[in-house]
Amino acid sequence: CAQLLQNIYKTRAFKRYLxxxxxxxxxxxxxxxxxxxxxxxxxxxxxxxxTFHAEHFDQLSHELFGDKDKHYPFVYREWDGRYYFRNExxxxxxxxxxxxxxxxxxxxxxxxxxxxxxxxxRAVEILRSRYWLLLMKREAAYQVSYLIRAAKIPCQMAxxxxxxxxxxxxxxxxxxYRTAQIVEALVxxxxxxxxxxxxxxxxxxLVPFRNR
Numbered sequence: 026c027a028q029l030l031q032n033i034y035k036t037r038a039f040k041r042y043l044x045x046x047x048x049x050x051x052x053x054x055x056x057x058x059x060x061x062x063x064x065x066x067x068x069x070x071x072x073x074x075x076t077f078h079a080e081h082f083d084q085l086s087h088e089l090f091g092d093k094d095k096h097y098p099f100v101y102r103e104w105d106g107r108y109y110f111r112n113e114x115x116x117x118x119x120x121x122x123x124x125x126x127x128x129x130x131x132x133x134x135x136x137x138x139x140x141x142x143x144x145x146x147r148a149v150e151i152l153r154s155r156y157w158l159l160l161m162k163r164e165a166a167y168q169v170s171y172l173i174r175a176a177k178i179p180c181q182m183a184x185x186x187x188x189x190x191x192x193x194x195x196x197x198x199x200x201x202y203r204t205a206q207i208v209e210a211l212v213x214x215x216x217x218x219x220x221x222x223x224x225x226x227x228x229x230x231l232v233p234f235r236n237r
Contacts, residue, residue, distance in 0.1 A: 029155070029156075032145060032148040033144050033145050033148045034142070034144065035142075035143050036141060036142050036143070037140075038138065038140050040136070040139070041137050041139045042137065043099055043134065043135055043137040045110075046123070046132050047108045048123060049062065049109065050107060050110075051109055051110045051116040051120070052111045054115060063123060064123065064124055064127060066116075067120035068124065071117050071120050074117060074118060076122075082125050089118055090133065096136045097110075097135055097137055099138070100139070100141075100142060101139060103141065103233060104143070104226075105230065143234075146228060155199055156198060156199060156224075157195075157196065157197040157204060157224075158194050158222070158224055159195040159208065159221070159222060160185060160192055160194055160220065160223050160226075161219065161221075163192065165219060166182055166193045167182075169211065170182055170195060173197070173207065178203060178204065178207075180195060180196060180197050181195075181196040182194065182196070
C-alpha cells in the first residue's frame with residue numbers, strides 16, 4: 026500500500042502569467058490562529074500595513090513582485106482546485122496586497138513558475154482495487170481498529186499529514202469480504218460525516234488545471 030501511495034502524487038511545471046486574485050492560500054505562516062481564509066488572515070494580521078490607496082497597492086506590488094525578469098513560485102492543486110503562493114517569510118505583505126485587490130477591485134498579473142500537483146488516477150484505481158483507505162478522526166480510528174482486530178481481520182493505521190495530527194488513515198485489505206461490510210457501515214450508516222474514503226475522494230474531486 027505504501028509503495029502504491031508513492032506512485033499517486035505527481036507534478037508538472039509551467040511558466041505562466043497568473044492573476045493573484047486566484048490565490049487563496051500560502052505555503053507557510055507562523056500565525057498560531059487557524060484562519061478560514063487568507064483574506065481573514067489579512068484582516069487580522071495585517072492591520073499595520075496600509076492598503077487604502079492606489080499608492081499602497083503600487084508599493085506592495087513592487088516590493089513583492091517588482092523584479093520583471095523573475096518568475097515567482099506558485100502551486101495549483103488539482104484535487105481541490107486551489108492556487109497557493111510559495112512564500113518566503115511571513116506572508117503579511119502578500120495577504121495585505123490580496124486584501125486590497127478584493128476590497129478595491131484591483132488585480133495584478135505576475136510571472137509565475139507554476140507547479141501543478143495532481144493525483145495519477147490510474148495509480149489511484151490500482152490502490153482502490155486492493156485497499157480501503159478510510160480517513161478518520163484518530164480517536165474513532167483507534168476504537169474501530171480494536172473491534173476489527175478482535176474479529177481477526179487485519180488492519181493498519183497510518184498518519185495522514187503532520188499538520189493534521191487529529192486525522193489518521195485506517196487501512197483494510199479488500200481480500201476479506203467482511204471488510205466491504207465494515208466500510209459500508211462506517212461510511213454510510215454510522216459516520217456519514219466522519220469518514221472519507223480516500224481513493225474515491227481523489228477520483229471524484231478533480232479540477233484540471235486551466236491557464237487562468
